[in-house]
Amino acid sequence: MTEKVLLGGYTRRISQGIYQATLQDNTLSTPELFLQIGNPTYFAIDAKHQRLYTILTENDLGGVAAFDISQTTPQLINKVLAPGSAPAYIAYDQQRQMVFDANYHKGQANAYRISAAGQLALVATVSHQGKGPRPEQESAHIHYTDLTPDQRLVTCDLGTDQVTTYDFDQDHFKEVAVLQLDPGYGPRHLVFNPNKSVAYLLGELSSQVTVLDYNATTGNFTPVQTESLIPDNFTAHNGSAAIHISADGQFLYASNRGHNSIAVFTLTADGRRIDLIQRVSTEGDFPRDFNLDPSEKFILASNQNSDNLTLYKRDTESGFLTLLQQDIVSPEPTCVKFW
């Protein structure tokens, strides 16, 4: 078994763009430069058409770009840039042939239509207003825009403590429901259970995960259970970051930047209750992202500040992680995607 992984990140210190590594025989190769580009902190892959949609910055401009990755060397298809900060998240919508982003600093979500040739064209923007009690919540900060299982869109706004559901039709965002979290919760990312109408919301500022019932008729999310992602006696700064679920819907994983760990939860059969079973060190500083490989027998974590990746063996029966490889040199990594 050989799997390829792409690693996005900042290019503020030592990185030059997106890197590629290979996972084979329980070992990850040293990542090598795949695509030279500014600050590709998050990207999405269209495996069918072999295209990559990434965030980027160029001088004082920020935006998104499309690349053909069918050959060894990626080929630029086009870029859509605007003055100011780049987005923080990008999602690919296969059914509608769209790309959606979340611009944290501008408090906006953008929709781009993809042409048959893979070119992106901006067609809609939605802006949030508001704030929260924490210093990081001085304005709206949309951190995540992605699809619900029924092809709606959901945004996590870290600034306003809101999760908002939208219909997207005829190039318009139409708000259908808003979940208001506790002040200072700081919703960052969300993942759906692959088999149930249940989602799991990660709070960056509160270091919490919340189980949410999703009502596909109304688009409403309803909190069911909230758990801490870090130990009660951990008092140093922590910002929780990424959240992922196994394809069988039985195990949930979430990363902690500060506590520098991945928290592992088991899920009940209905997906509506989670129980912590393990916290494992990421053997580095600031795990902004991690991901399961396609076989789901491994998890790869990316430590942004210590410039290293950590590979774990994942027991698919118990969900437990065992350290396999650490100190894999990777510059400023913030996004991990196998393809």
Ligand SMILES: O=C1O[C@H](COP(=O)(O)O)[C@@H](O)[C@H](O)[C@H]1O
């Ligand atoms: O997770 C986070 O992301 C935001 C947005 O990233 P940026 O690269 O657009 O600045 C960041 O500002 C925040 O500090 C961090 O916790």
